Amino acid sequence: MAMMSRPPVAFRSPGRHGYSVQFSPYMPQRLGLAAGQNFGIAGSGTLFIIDITPAGAVLLNHYDWSDGLFDLAWAENNENLVVTGGGDGAMQLWDITQPKGPIKSLREHTKEIYSVHWSQTRDQHLILTGSWDKTIKLWDPLHSQSLATFVGHQHIVYSAIWSPYVPGCFASASGDNTLRIWDIKRPQSARIVIPAGNAEIITCDWNKYDQNILVTGSVDSKIRGWDLRNPRQPMFQLGGHTHAIRRVKCSPHSRTHLASCSYDFTVRMWDFATNSTPLETIEHHTEFVCGLDFNLHVPGQIADCAWDEKTMVYNPRSFQPS
Structure with a gap:
């Protein structure tokens, strides 16, 4: 697809520092x-909707919120809906065919929402939010209140991610150094608790080819892989980043490929089956890189965003289709 090929495409968001970027599943x-003002510490936030065209990045619309926006997820059952999580503990639902304002805002968390994720299995109407208030909440956007609250983490919940295989199952990563696996039918306690190192776990993701494998990224700059059938020790550990890992993503096009971004200003590509060090290091940012995603439709294509007010779409050499 010519419009999606190299060279890299940059989108600039003056006055807004990037926290999360995601390709549309449609x-x-x-x-x-x-994104948020003032590095997300104070001020308002903005959701940008962008198209990558042969002429470059085109802004289709932008939506402002009264607090920083730290994560987003596209709906899996409607191409025009996006959910975001804010610094005020509110979850917003946006219809990108509407000119402004969320079509719904729901607030139950008492601190920042740092993670939102839309179910990809048969429960495509369900949303997860993970918060600095140490809880995870389950939502149906047709309801005005959450369906359940998951309590057990002893520190900030940085990430809550649905399994792409098992309906009603999700993983969470926390500052309490644990990775937890949950069943929505049992909100009282996690099904599996994995002590996943001696540092805060900021990010996790499921392998797209094996329902038992998850990957975590930690403050100690390490990426670890976990097999739920034998979680006492990591199945692999990858090193190369020099600061905390902000986000790790498993490729939808290869069982063993990963990408990660970090507070060391870099994005790194990995193959956990062949190398414990990066295949490639991307250095096109001058601030913390916080957002990262693979394009489901275009093998080898990645988007990232950073606090330098720049979002990049590109094709790393190491992930080019053969």
């Missing part, structure tokens, strides 16, 4: 960007 050229 349209290969479209992505959303969640």
Whole structure:
């Protein structure tokens, strides 16, 4: 697809520092960007809807919120809906066919929402939010209140991610150094608790080819892989980043490929089957890199965003289709 090939495409968001970027699951050229003023510490936030075209990045619309926006997820059952999580503990639902304002805002968390994720299995109407208040909440956007609250983490919940295989199952990563596996039918306690190192776990993701494998990224700059059938020790550990890992993503196009971004200003590509060090290091940012995603429709294509007010869409050499 010519419009999605190299060279890299940059989108600039003056006055807004990027926290999360995600490709649309419906349209290969479209992505959303969640960002905040003042590095997300104070001020408002903005959701940007962007198309990547032969002429470059085109802003389709932007939506402002009264607090920083730290994560976003496209709906899996409607190409025009996006959910975001804010610094005020509110979850917003946006219809990108509407000119402004969320179509719904729900607030139950008492601190920042740092993670939102839309179910990809048969329960495509369900949303997860993970918060600095140490809880995870389950939502149906048709309801005005959450369906359940998951309690057990002893520190900030940085990430809550649905299994792409098992309906009603999700993983969470926390500052309490644990990775936890949950069943929505049992909100009282996690099904599996994995002590996943001696540092805060900021990010996790499921392998897209094996329902038992998850990957975590930690403050100690290490990426670890976990097999739920034998979680006492990591199945692999990858090193190369020099600061905390902000986000790790498993490729939808290869069982063993990963990408990660970090507070060391870099994005790194990995193959956990062949190398414990990066295949490639991307250095096109001058601040913390916080957002990262693979394009489901275009093998080898990645988007990232950073606090330098720049979002990049590109094709790393190491992930080019053969």
